Every structure is written in structure tokens, then in C-alpha cells.
Amino acid sequence: MKLYGFGGTRSQRALWGLKEVDADFEYISVNLLEGEHKRPEFLKINPAGKVPVLIDGDRVIPESAAIVLYLVDKYPEKALLPADLGERAQAYRWMLFAVTELEQPLWRITRHTMLYPPDKRLPADIALAREDFVAMAAILDKHLDKRTFIVGERLTVADCVTVYLIDWANEFHLIDGFPRLQAYLERLYARPEAPQRIAEARKAA
Structure with a gap:
């Protein structure tokens, strides 16, 4: 491959x-x-x-x-997906929650802070996107109470897809008020299988 x-x-x-x-x-x-x-x-x-x-x-x-x-x-x-159908459905649910509710506001912030030409950047949309992300991040933060992983007792696709976004959000200081998300981020990136953090990967690129 x-x-x-x-x-x-x-x-x-x-x-x-x-x-x-x-x-x-x-x-x-x-x-x-x-x-x-x-x-x-x-x-x-x-x-x-x-x-x-x-x-x-x-x-x-x-x-x-x-x-x-x-x-x-x-x-x-x-x-990487649970065998139990109910847990598998939850893995799909949280994976799609990540790419729709968490990823999209992060993209909006990124576009309006560094990707779009300066004359097309909208500070107001950055503020709205930050609000949108924080509202949805609060849901995941609450869900992670007493949980090591998003679904079940081991890492699943939901984690593979989501934890990168939490690191991305951390770059914008969007998880400063979410201790469970901060702990989740550190815990998963401590895994031997984890890739580089975003900041490290950018430096190495």
C-alpha cells in the first residue's frame, strides 16, 4: 500500500x-x-x-x-470496530459526529485565518465557528466522563477519526475548558501506535 x-x-x-x-x-x-x-x-x-x-x-x-x-x-x-452491533452503531455515530459537528467549524476557522486570501477572510465567521465547535465539544467532553475511549473498552475508528480533530482544536486553544478532552488527547497520543502530533508533523514536513 x-x-x-x-x-x-x-x-x-x-x-x-x-x-x-x-x-x-x-x-x-x-x-x-x-x-x-x-x-x-x-x-x-x-x-x-x-x-x-x-x-x-x-x-x-x-x-x-x-x-x-x-x-x-x-x-x-x-x-477497529466492535463486534457488538450496538457498540458498532455507536462507533459510527461518534465518527460521523466528529466529521460533521467538530471538523466543519475547525475548517471554517482555518480557512478564515490562513487559507483564504486576507480580503476574503471573515472574522465574524471565525467567532461563530468557535462557538459552534465549543458547543459540540461539550457534548463529547461529557460523554468521555469515566471513559478511556469513545466507545467500548478499546480504540475504535471513532477514536482514529476524532482524536486528530481534538489536537487540531487544541492548536486553536478550543479545548482549554474541557479537561476530559485534554486528558483524552494526551492519553491517546501516548499510545505507541500514535502518529506525530499536528505541530510536530508540520515541523517535520
Whole structure:
């Protein structure tokens, strides 16, 4: 397998899944700062021009959450999804909660602070996005009371997808008032399978 990615991006989420299943893969850096994601050879792999992308034989899988779910099916013995149907449903629930309720406000903040040209940045939307994130983060923080992982007694896809977002939010100081989220972040990144934190991965890119 080959993973096309760039340090500090959602590629870290795909890396987490690959490390958790102990997969044999090659990492290929696509330097976003130098525009390598816009080159014709990469656009043939992913017309959206985004990372990460996992290639496994003739299968081309973009989207970090989709990559993690693909690894669930490829390595069922690693049990990244619970066997119990009820717990599996909860893993899906929290994974989708992460990509819809937590990730979207973080993207809005990122776009309006560093991605958009200065004349297109909207400070008011940054403020609204911060409010949106904090409201949803409070729900997850409460859920994590007396829990090590989001679902069940071991790491699942819900954690692989979510913990990267908590680190992203930490970059904006959005979890300062959520001790359970802070503890969850430190606990999961202490795992030997964990990839680099966002700040470290950016420096190394």
C-alpha cells in the first residue's frame, strides 16, 4: 500500500489507522506548500487535489475517514470496530459526529485565518465557528466522563477519526475548558501506535 499525504493534515488520521493495524505501507509526501497536489500526476490519483490518498493495488481511496474504514475491513482481526452491533452503531455515530459537528467549524476557522486570501477572510465567521465547535465539544467532553475511549473498552475508528480533530482544536486553544478532552488527547497520543502530533508533523514536513 501507498499513502500520499502531508504532515499536519488529515493524513495523520490515516497514518493512525495504518499504525493501529500494523500495516506495511509506503508513505509518499505531497508537499502542499509547493503545490504538488495541483500537479497533473497527482490529480490523476485524486482529482480533488487533496490528501490523504491510500492506494492498495488497483484501489484508490481518498478521504481520511474512508481510509480508516477501509482498513477496518482489510484487517478485521485488528477489531477497529466492535463486534457488538450496538457498540458498532455507536462507533459510527461518534465518527460521523466528529466529521460533521467538530471538523466543519475547525475548517471554517482555518480557512478564515490562513487559507483564504486576507480580503476574503471573515472574522465574524471565525467567532461563530468557535462557538459552534465549543458547543459540540461539550457534548463529547461529557460523554468521555469515566471513559478511556469513545466507545467500548478499546480504540475504535471513532477514536482514529476524532482524536486528530481534538489536537487540531487544541492548536486553536478550543479545548482549554474541557479537561476530559485534554486528558483524552494526551492519553491517546501516548499510545505507541500514535502518529506525530499536528505541530510536530508540520515541523517535520
